[in-house]
Amino acid sequence: MTDDTNKPQPRASFGDDGFTVNSGYITLYAFDPYTGVYKGSWEGWVQIYSTEPAGSTRFAPPTANDGQVAVFDNVNKKWNVLESHIGQTVWRKADANAFQISKPGPLPADVVTVAPPALYGHWDDSTQQWIVDKAAVANALKQQALSVLSVARMQIYNNYGIFNEDTPDDCVAYIRALTAIAKGKDTTSTALPEAPADLNPS
Template sequence: MDKSDAYILPHNDLPANCALLPPPEIPAGHVAVFDERNAEWSLAEDHRREIVYDIRNGSPVLITQLCTTPKHTVNIAPSGQYDKWNGSAWVKDENAEKIAHLEKAITKRDYLIDMACTMIREWHSELLLGSISDEDKNKLQIWIDYIKALKSMDLTSDSCVIWPMLPDEKSSD
């Protein structure tokens, strides 16, 4: 604001957020902040609208306030879901990836076993009552073999897990 842009009556305060002192030169990445108590300008880092990454979990953090780069963050994005910060760069955490794949495989195996148990429930009751047909007894045995195959799988292997085919898929070949 120039001297001719506004007129302030004598003995009146300045409008809100105004100062008589001009701000200093502002370098890139900074903003001038006026301290009303000390009646002086200072420069503050301005990272607003920047995205930084939390080194503890790799999640993005949007900076919305005037501040220095928040503690525990870096400007470099992790390249993958299983990266961890080693103090100077993101590196792939092979163990975390292996654990995640194992948990996913266990969840899938448990789901397939539950589904198979649901399929055989009625046949199992018929078998106990002695009223199962030979055709259903054969189907029951196929599904029981499938459950045994699922339970005997080594899910800790580093290689890709090869799942046994569903009994219905075998019979359609």
């Protein structure tokens, strides 16, 4: 029998019908109303002829080990211990989007715990790894190069061309490198070249 001597008094008692036979304090164990996951306990006051407040029970949860949580079954009025990955970041196989697990239970079959190596990749179940879509990466780099190239040409004209000044060699090299990527002639670069200091002279 539980020793309630050091707990707030008077103590409430419950009848066989699940309702209190007197008003008083009782140890209540809270659980998440959506997932049933145990949230903690407190000493609550309950009135006579009433039941536990919503989202709580008078039954203590079982011990949960690492990687587990106690989950209350509100239909059958009992606790279960389930596998849990709550708070863990996972990635969907279909689109590589990341999200955090919010419910107890085993990991869904459509997610993995390995982060994709690039924005343009797909999961291969046969090899259990992410496969980089090199064509998509190259196309994205081309689009970036086209956008940066347009801005760089305007900057060079505003800084040098409008004054009939020679374009610095590093700016010429930069434009050529961007053009090679944009036209698909450069198939080895994985990132855009660094902009030269002469592109934005102080």
